[in-house]
Amino acid sequence: MFKKVLVVEDFDVINSGIKIALDEIGIHHVDYISYCDEAFLKIKSAFLKGEPYGLIISDLSFENDGTPQQLKSGEELITKIREEFIDLKIIVFSVEDKPYTIQNLYKNLKIQSYIWKNRNGLKELKKAIYKSFTSSEFYISPELHAAIHPKKAVEITDYDLSLIKYLSLGFLQEVISEKLKEKGITPSSTSAIEKRLKFLKEHFNANNPAHLVAIAKDFGLI
CATH class of the missing domain: 3.40.50.2300 (Response regulator)
Structure with missing residues (x-):
């Protein structure tokens, strides 16, 4: 020893x-x-x-x-x-x-x-x-x-980055849905947003939306 x-x-x-x-x-x-x-x-x-x-x-x-x-x-x-x-x-x-x-x-x-x-x-x-x-x-x-042993790599799309960016600004999912509709971005329903954010949290091993934003910043995604 x-x-x-x-x-x-x-x-x-x-x-x-x-x-x-x-x-x-x-x-x-x-x-x-x-x-x-x-x-x-x-x-x-x-x-x-x-x-x-x-x-x-x-x-x-x-x-x-x-x-x-x-x-x-x-x-x-x-x-x-x-x-x-x-x-x-x-x-x-x-x-x-x-x-x-x-x-x-x-x-x-x-x-x-x-x-x-x-x-x-x-x-x-x-x-x-x-x-x-x-x-x-x-x-x-x-x-x-x-x-150090991340899950299988997946493509992080511009759509994903938009969701995380809106989260970083403090917007709730309902507000994010309206923002996406205004810009003609689909899918824009709250259920679709919730589903994708759940996937991103699991992929990045994030505990909550704020943690997801912090990890995205660490990796220079936003």
Whole structure:
């Protein structure tokens, strides 16, 4: 198991939970850092001393308390780490669930695991640590599986983009129906709109219309 771990997290209550989880799997040499700049310097210093970390566990978002920081997010920290320490194992532990963000970390920054910080997060974190130590296979929380294993690709039409755009403007389905009728766009019935939006939410693994709009923005569709 990993002998030395660095946790980059700025909430003490989360750190307490992580500490308990690491203790339970026999990891006791753990350092906790609240700032990304300091975390990178800690990683580099440990490497230069010949006492490198075996694993980094990092959040993605950090509160701005006024302390000047060059690296303002976990994603920026991980990008910086990968510039110098390409083989260092990294687990992201975050509430962030945007597919674009997860795919970037998985495909481009080559993290080992992505764990969603929810009620099962610490349990999944322990699984991810074990998986990262024993295997090169990527591990992700089951709830986010679709982010890296999307359903069969389908064509997103101009009609779909119009529906999402109207949603982003706060229009209800009845109003969207009237807007489509005014422009001569079919199908324009509320039932057809509801059916297509249901399909789009399922395809993009969106929880609700607002989530669908957010995902569409992440992918640059609107």
